[in-house]
Amino acid sequence: MKAIALFSGGLDSTIAAKLLIDQGIEVIACNINTGFGSTKDRLAHMLNMCEQIGAEFRSVDIRDEYIREVLFSPKYGYGKNFNPCIDCHAKMFEVAKRVMEEWGASFLISGEVLGQRPMSQNSESLQKVLNLSDCEGLLLRPLSAQLLTPTIPETQGWVNREKLESINGRNRDRQMELAVQFGLKDYEAPGGGCLLTDEKFSNKIRDFIAHDTFSVEDIPTLKYGRQLRLPERAKLIIGRNAEDNEILEGIENSKFLHITTKLFGPHCLISRNASDNDKVLAAKLMLAYCKQDFEGEQTLLFGEEELTTVSDLSRHDAQKYFI
Numbered sequence: 001m002k003a004i005a006l007f008s009g010g011l012d013s014t015i016a017a018k019l020l021i022d023q024g025i026e027v028i029a030c031n032i033n034t035g036f037g038s039t040k041d042r043l044a045h046m047l048n049m050c051e052q053i054g055a056e057f058r059s060v061d062i063r064d065e066y067i068r069e070v071l072f073s074p075k076y077g078y079g080k081n082f083n084p085c086i087d088c089h090a091k092m093f094e095v096a097k098r099v100m101e102e103w104g105a106s107f108l109i110s111g112e113v114l115g116q117r118p119m120s121q122n123s124e125s126l127q128k129v130l131n132l133s134d135c136e137g138l139l140l141r142p143l144s145a146q147l148l149t150p151t152i153p154e155t156q157g158w159v160n161r162e163k164l165e166s167i168n169g170r171n172r173d174r175q176m177e178l179a180v181q182f183g184l185k186d187y188e189a190p191g192g193g194c195l196l197t198d199e200k201f202s203n204k205i206r207d208f209i210a211h212d213t214f215s216v217e218d219i220p221t222l223k224y225g226r227q228l229r230l231p232e233r234a235k236l237i238i239g240r241n242a243e244d245n246e247i248l249e250g251i252e253n254s255k256f257l258h259i260t261t262k263l264f265g266p267h268c269l270i271s272r273n274a275s276d277n278d279k280v281l282a283a284k285l286m287l288a289y290c291k292q293d294f295e296g297e298q299t300l301l302f303g304e305e306e307l308t309t310v311s312d313l314s315r316h317d318a319q320k321y322f323i
């Protein structure tokens, strides 16, 4: 018997998978990449957790489908920020069901806990997710299973319901107990959670869609660097540190031009259709963030095009353009 586990690398989804593995079920831990997971690379962490519990790891990229069908038109609306949690969960289960059929598995599991998150994990929301994703009966939530209607794997006897959990609410004592029992190590995931729940990141998306259409290749342009909107509508991104600069340098996006200078300083991107005034302003702001002393006029490259200006603005001047 094989099951697909919706897998984030977090403690709950790891324990949920382990509960099933201990019942002799083969578990494929499936991470669904919406593009908004985190700015940190969690792959090594997810592989480590899978190795500890004996699950196979696979990742599915749904970024394009997510932007087209979920992010801007959720049936059940948004949480506090740009997080369409109910529709997002439903999309993940819909995708998991699709791969379940492709990969020859018989049911799905998730690490959701009844009552753990106010919007997306109360029993009404869990039911909405089932209806939206057409997964009724197929989705087993091992951590709260004893409090929920029995699913097909339980009624068919593929899984022993008695050996599953009845966790309810935000208290994590039982999860910690199970982590010790299973001997799990390093289960604290690096680098934060879903960016869509972050207020600042949500503002950046709102700003982006107010000025342009949004597609998959635009995701990294929101994740890295200081984000500024200039007076004549151009978007300017200024790298904050070496990591940002390296990532921004590698971005190839037809909506943006790279701005470079010989000075020691940030890597920048600006809207390809920026007006001349916005380009001059961008050049001055970029110079304000350079870390090297210099005097007089400086020449910067906007793509192939040269622009020469003096630096007469400060970092303080940049702040009024921050998104």
Ligand code: SF4
Residues within 6 Å of the ligand: 083, 084, 085, 086, 088, 089, 120, 194, 195, 196, 197
């Ligand atoms: S927190 Fe983010 S990833 Fe999780 S359900 Fe909500 S929108 Fe989706």
